Amino acid sequence: MATPGISLVTDILVPFLFKLLGAVALWMVGGWLIGFALRLLRRMLNRGSLDPTLIGYLLNILGALLRVVLVVAILGFFGIQTASFAALLAGAGVAIGAAWSGMLGNFAAGVFLQIFRxxxxxxxxxxxxxxxxxxxxxxxxxxxxxxxxxxxxxxxxxxxxxxxxxYSANSYRRVELVAQLDNSADVAQAIALLQAGLLQVPNQVDGKPGDVAVLEFSERGPRLAVRPYTHTANYWQVYFDTNRMIVDVLGKAGFPVPRIPVAMQGSSTN
Missing domain, CATH: 2.30.30.60 (SH3 type barrels.)
Incomplete structure (x- = not known):
């Protein structure tokens, strides 16, 4: 007849030790498989156009989820009921999601920004x-x-x-400027002079001449649209150089400075 001490060892302790060794083996094998899968997935993702930062975040999240699943599986191996544990994890996930909704929204948008570019x-x-x-x-x-x-x-x-x-998605963009003329100005002459002046502005798009045309009419006189084309990197240089060209060309040609009509001036003082 077995003594109580030996019975305790053979009935409880030995099976527990075997389960513990099995759990350790499951953890080691499962951890190795998770690491292998993540390394394989990283190689596949690195071949694409995803940002390395995004790849790291996705793999870290996936690795954490897989390890949680592994822990639940090991607990089930020990005979522990995992339904309540899973419910606890789900509740924690809902609470964390509600508290971090703004951050999670930014994170999700960041993922889409990395994917769609x-x-x-x-x-x-x-x-x-x-x-x-x-x-x-x-x-x-x-x-x-x-x-x-x-x-x-x-x-x-x-x-x-x-x-x-x-503004950088296309190879060039249009610079939109306006030249105000006086009512007495020769519009055709002004257009011809400005078109010639545009040819002297550097860093415009080759084969894409700038536009000079009547845009609209105001109380001062016609307004000309002056629109050269350039790359975004040269936008402000072309913007300022074209503005200076408009002033120089119209000034040297003797075009009058646009003035507000007398009738308009009188109404503004009343």
Whole structure:
């Protein structure tokens, strides 16, 4: 007849030790399989166009989820009821999601920004209420430096949910300027002079001559649209050079300075 001590060892302790060794083996084998799968997935994703930061975040999240599943499986191996544990994890997930809804929204938008690539580093954009050059597309915020050299951080959810103007997406863009003429000015002569002057402005698009045409009429006289084409990198240089060209060309040709009609001046003083 077995003694109580030996019975305790053979009936309880030995099976527990075998289960413990099995759990350790499951953890080691499962951890190795998870690591192998993540390494394989990383190689596949690196062949695509996804950003390395996005790949790292996705793999970390996937690895954490797989390890949680592995822990639940090991607990089930020990005979522990995992239904309540799973419910606890689900409740925790809901609570965390509610508390971090804004951050999760920014993160989700960051993922879509990385996948669809509406903007890239170095692009000049108008997005999320900010205009400037993109410095970094992060997982939660995007850094944009405005023309006055101020760095702005825009939440990805706001940026992705708003209209995005990417001025760098195309090979060139149009510079929109206006030349105000006096009512007595010779419009045809002014157009010819400005078209010739545009040819002297550097860094315009080859084979794409600028436009000079009557845009509209005002109380002062005709307004001419002066529109050269250039790459975004040269936009402000072409903008300022064209403005200076308009002043120089019309001034040297003796065009009168546009004045408000006398009738308009009299009505403004009443």
């Amino acid at each position: 509406p903007i890239n580093k170095g692009d000049y954009v108008d997005a999320g209420g900010v205009e400037g050059t993109v410095d970094e597309v992060g997982m939660f915020v995007t850094a944009i430096t405005s023309p006055d050299n101020v760095r702005n951080y825009v939440g990805n959810a706001k940026l992705f949910g708003d209209n995005i103007k990417n």
